Amino acid sequence: MSNGLADEGDLVPIDHGPRLEKLRRELTETGLDALWVTKAVNVRWVCGFTGSNGQLLVRDECVLLISDGRYGSQASAELAAGGLGGLVEIATVSGQPESALSGRWVSELTTKRVGFESDDLTTQRYERLAAALPGAQLQAQPGLIDGLRQVKEPAERERLELAAKIADHALREQLEFLVPGITERTFAAELDHRMRLLGAEDVSFATIVASGENSAIPHHRPGERSFNRGDLVVVDFGAKVDGYGSDMTRTYVVGGDPSHDQTRLYEAVADAQAAGVGCIAEGVRLAEVDSVCRSVLEDRGYGEAFIHGTGHSLGLEIHEQPMLSSRSVGTLRTGLIVTVEPGAYLPGFGGVRVEDSVVVTSGGCQPITHAPKGLTP
Amino acid sequence: MSNGLADEGDLVPIDHGPRLEKLRRELTETGLDALWVTKAVNVRWVCGFTGSNGQLLVRDECVLLISDGRYGSQASAELAAGGLGGLVEIATVSGQPESALSGRWVSELTTKRVGFESDDLTTQRYERLAAALPGAQLQAQPGLIDGLRQVKEPAERERLELAAKIADHALREQLEFLVPGITERTFAAELDHRMRLLGAEDVSFATIVASGENSAIPHHRPGERSFNRGDLVVVDFGAKVDGYGSDMTRTYVVGGDPSHDQTRLYEAVADAQAAGVGCIAEGVRLAEVDSVCRSVLEDRGYGEAFIHGTGHSLGLEIHEQPMLSSRSVGTLRTGLIVTVEPGAYLPGFGGVRVEDSVVVTSGGCQPITHAPKGLTP
Numbered sequence: 001m002s003n004g005l006a007d008e009g010d011l012v013p014i015d016h017g018p019r020l021e022k023l024r025r026e027l028t029e030t031g032l033d034a035l036w037v038t039k040a041v042n043v044r045w046v047c048g049f050t051g052s053n054g055q056l057l058v059r060d061e062c063v064l065l066i067s068d069g070r071y072g073s074q075a076s077a078e079l080a081a082g083g084l085g086g087l088v089e090i091a092t093v094s095g096q097p098e099s100a101l102s103g104r105w106v107s108e109l110t111t112k113r114v115g116f117e118s119d120d121l122t123t124q125r126y127e128r129l130a131a132a133l134p135g136a137q138l139q140a141q142p143g144l145i146d147g148l149r150q151v152k153e154p155a156e157r158e159r160l161e162l163a164a165k166i167a168d169h170a171l172r173e174q175l176e177f178l179v180p181g182i183t184e185r186t187f188a189a190e191l192d193h194r195m196r197l198l199g200a201e202d203v204s205f206a207t208i209v210a211s212g213e214n215s216a217i218p219h220h221r222p223g224e225r226s227f228n229r230g231d232l233v234v235v236d237f238g239a240k241v242d243g244y245g246s247d248m249t250r251t252y253v254v255g256g257d258p259s260h261d262q263t264r265l266y267e268a269v270a271d272a273q274a275a276g277v278g279c280i281a282e283g284v285r286l287a288e289v290d291s292v293c294r295s296v297l298e299d300r301g302y303g304e305a306f307i308h309g310t311g312h313s314l315g316l317e318i319h320e321q322p323m324l325s326s327r328s329v330g331t332l333r334t335g336l337i338v339t340v341e342p343g344a345y346l347p348g349f350g351g352v353r354v355e356d357s358v359v360v361t362s363g364g365c366q367p368i369t370h371a372p373k374g375l376t377p
Numbered sequence: 378m379s380n381g382l383a384d385e386g387d388l389v390p391i392d393h394g395p396r397l398e399k400l401r402r403e404l405t406e407t408g409l410d411a412l413w414v415t416k417a418v419n420v421r422w423v424c425g426f427t428g429s430n431g432q433l434l435v436r437d438e439c440v441l442l443i444s445d446g447r448y449g450s451q452a453s454a455e456l457a458a459g460g461l462g463g464l465v466e467i468a469t470v471s472g473q474p475e476s477a478l479s480g481r482w483v484s485e486l487t488t489k490r491v492g493f494e495s496d497d498l499t500t501q502r503y504e505r506l507a508a509a510l511p512g513a514q515l516q517a518q519p520g521l522i523d524g525l526r527q528v529k530e531p532a533e534r535e536r537l538e539l540a541a542k543i544a545d546h547a548l549r550e551q552l553e554f555l556v557p558g559i560t561e562r563t564f565a566a567e568l569d570h571r572m573r574l575l576g577a578e579d580v581s582f583a584t585i586v587a588s589g590e591n592s593a594i595p596h597h598r599p600g601e602r603s604f605n606r607g608d609l610v611v612v613d614f615g616a617k618v619d620g621y622g623s624d625m626t627r628t629y630v631v632g633g634d635p636s637h638d639q640t641r642l643y644e645a646v647a648d649a650q651a652a653g654v655g656c657i658a659e660g661v662r663l664a665e666v667d668s669v670c671r672s673v674l675e676d677r678g679y680g681e682a683f684i685h686g687t688g689h690s691l692g693l694e695i696h697e698q699p700m701l702s703s704r705s706v707g708t709l710r711t712g713l714i715v716t717v718e719p720g721a722y723l724p725g726f727g728g729v730r731v732e733d734s735v736v737v738t739s740g741g742c743q744p745i746t747h748a749p750k751g752l753t754p
Contacts, residue, residue: 069684070596118501123493124519126500142501189573196566202583219447307446 005166005198011242014155016048016082022148023058032139033112034059036129039120041316042145044243048082049075055097057105063088066100098125098132109133115141149315150322151335156244156315157359157368160337163200163246164357164368166239170194171250175377178252180229184209184222187235195239204238204245205318215251215350218308218343229255232262232350232375234343238318245318247339248369249355256376265302266352266375269344272296273354276310276324276340280358280365286328293342294326305344305351313338314357336360337368382543382575388619391532393425393459399525400435409516410489411436413506416497418693419522421620425459426452432474434482440465443477475502475509486510492518520698527699528712529692533621534736534745537691537714540577540623541734541745543616547571548627552754555629557606561586561599564612572616581615581622582695592628593728595685595720606632609639609727609752611720620693624716625746626732633753642679643729643752646721649673650731653687653701653717657735657742663705670719671703682721682728690715691734713737714745 023046027035037043037056043065044050046058051071057064065088067075072092079088091100114133116126118140130138152160174191188207195203210220212231220234227233231254238246251269253262276293290310297306309325312318313336322330324338332338341355354373358365400423404412414420414433420442421427423435428448434441442465444452449469456465468477491510493503495517507515529537551568565584572580587597589608597611604610608631615623628646630639653670667687674683686702689695690713699707701715709715718732731750735742 073594116500118504119499121500122496123498123500123503123517124495127495140500185578186574189570192573193566193570196569197563201562206579217450 005162005169011162012155012158014048014082014153016046016084017087019046019148020058020063020084020087023145024060026144026148027058027060027115030115030141030144031113032115032141034109035115035141035144036121037117037145038125039117039145041243042117042120042149045145045149045316047084047088048078050078050243051075053097057101059108064091064100064105065089066091066093066097068092068094096128098128101132106133110135111137113137113139115139115144117144118142143321146321149320150313151333152315152337152359157337159241159244160246160314160357161368163204163239163241163244164248164370166195166198166200166241167237167246167248168369168371169198170239171235171237171248171371175252178227178233178254178377180227180254182227184211184214184225184227187227188222188237191235191237195237198239200239200241202240204240204247208234208236210234210351211254213348213350215352216345216347218345218351218353227254230257230259232352234351234353236353236355243316245314246369247314247318247355247357248371249341249343249353250371250373251352251354251375252377253375258375261349262375264300265344265346268297268300268302269342269352270354270373271300272306272342273340273356276342277356277358277365277367280332280338280340280360282332282334282360282362284332286322286324286330286332287326289324289332289340290326290328293340297342297344302344305346306342307345308343311339311341311355332360334360334362382539382546388539389532389535391425391459391530393423393461394464396423396525397435397440397461397464400522401437403521403525404435404492407492407518407521408490409492409518411486412492412518412521413498414494414522415502416494416522418620419494419497419526422522422526422693424461424465425455427455427620428452430474434478436485441468441477441482442466443468443470443474445469445471473505475505478509483510487512488514490514490516492516492521494521495519523698526692526697527690528710529714529736533692534714536618536621537623537734538745540581540616540618540621541625541747543572543575543577543618544614544623544625545746545748546575547616548612548614548625548748552629555604555610555631555754557604557631559604561588561591561602561604564604565599565614568612568614572614575616577616577618579617581617581624585611585613587611587728588631590725590727593722593724593726595722595728595730604631607634607636609729611728611730613730613732615695622691622695623746624691624695624732624734625748626718626730627748627750628729628731628752629754630752635752638726639752641677642721642723642727645674645677645679646719646729647731647750648677649683649719650717650733653719654733654735654742654744657709657715657717657737659709659711659737659739661709663699663701663707663709664703666701666709666717667703667705670717674719674721679721682723683719684722685720688716688718709737711737711739
């Protein structure tokens, strides 16, 4: 422990060996001989490398990580820390990464089926890949690794729980700033700073602080507006620990003493959120969670005011599949970590959103965000 | 002005009309009938829209901005603020953005030449674009808008100068933390926070604070190492104002009193940096700036220790073209804003980097970063 709640040195290391095995089984089942991985969080998930320039060629018996001279020693250290030391060949190149594809990497892939991440690979880099691997059959494979990343391992859950704990503590300390005269921007800056001092490596996304009429804008960016007594204030934020970012929203009234209409709106959203959390369990349809939240708000007359989906998964990215919306297909699985965040937004009046992140279990779910709820902190 | 140095309301608005005209002339010269713009900073540069989901179809007489329901009112407001109100049609779609391409947008583009950003567009989105525009001739156009963005307008320079001023002030206040016992991570968190309080909307990139032996790693990420008396500390950071991010590096010794070897290393790098800045002017070859810096370090015996390029342009992205390296082709133009940042890194001993950002002029350059140099602050 340092001066904060978190020290990444205290975390259980992530073991990348089983991930690589899982990926190889997936390649076999998909009928692929190799996979060209370009999406940065997928490179990180597979092998642990966190540099800004990394490409992986994953084959049955060997893996190649391609980066540049800035990252040679970092790559060696991170692969070793993740249990893949000696199992991954590292190539550092000064030009295009595809130039590292030569010799046996090329000859052995002639006529072979090589998947690529079509939802990440640019057309320019596709052309370079095709030129570097003549004779290979390139196959679009969008979302293949993203699918493997959906159910979180215990070590990933530990990181998200620590991130959420930092966010909880930071918010508690921060509530002294929920007073008239503080600007949205200052409130956001102070909250972000507290998370950093408590051990977060970064925020998990740009903190939303939306006050007064701005609270009716779901993705409002904090500006120079000052809090006034009686304002609704939506605070949506998270901390990042070892790449994993938390997500939580609370809504307050500045100075306490909410109006009747504010209380009525808040209770509708809070009840919708509790109902959504209450219905979560393995096997429940994703769209059902959205429907449960939406029904509560419709019953209270706020159906039209709930203008976004109910939630999303989170991990190395703040928005991961599966989502929880009316259009979502599929069911909840044990080990998914999802947000439940209904909101209601009344232009000119203000808005309310309440959000927790929960781990799906066989019989229900376990929240990882714990800050108290209520309009009056 | 708020509590900080910067309030975006005080900035001269960016006028997007001339940019759109410049882009249209470029399309004509390139032989294109339209351009499909997907890279977020390019969408922003052309029309001023800053949402996370935006695509532009630019034609001779009309422009279409495609986003989703979260951003409808924001798009209208930002287009109006940028002088394009009424000149750009806005479509908000709930599904794939390409679904907004229908009716006359499609029929009028049959057999026409439509450029796309092949360095940004994924293969999956390319397929969707091709399906949405049957009969159109899609042409890869990497870097077309990026090229137009290279020479900065006065309004862009104003934003970068304000960002650099915030960074200068934050660093001056921050030097009280340059004492034994402070961790790299805390130093970085406090510096970032000062920039936010002074009016930065964000940092322009993840702040580098590299102390002791870590200073020999150019892209070191701040960790739990505490400063010791006599440590070299490299601080590389910037502030962001209205999308534009500054960049500056200083190197200090904790507690003052540098050793002979530290002073010798520092003076070599500082002299190389001054020589690089001194040679900058319109018409000078990009590679020449790199060569001038490298020669000084070679003369002092540190040629092998300078393991990266000399600089890069900056603006809406922290790394823009043109770069200043030994492989750079072309010459400096008036209005470019570039960094000059030679460094020397001695594993086990430490490293030094000194960096300023300067505006290229016809006869020389004007720095926008002004923090005092020297190992002892």
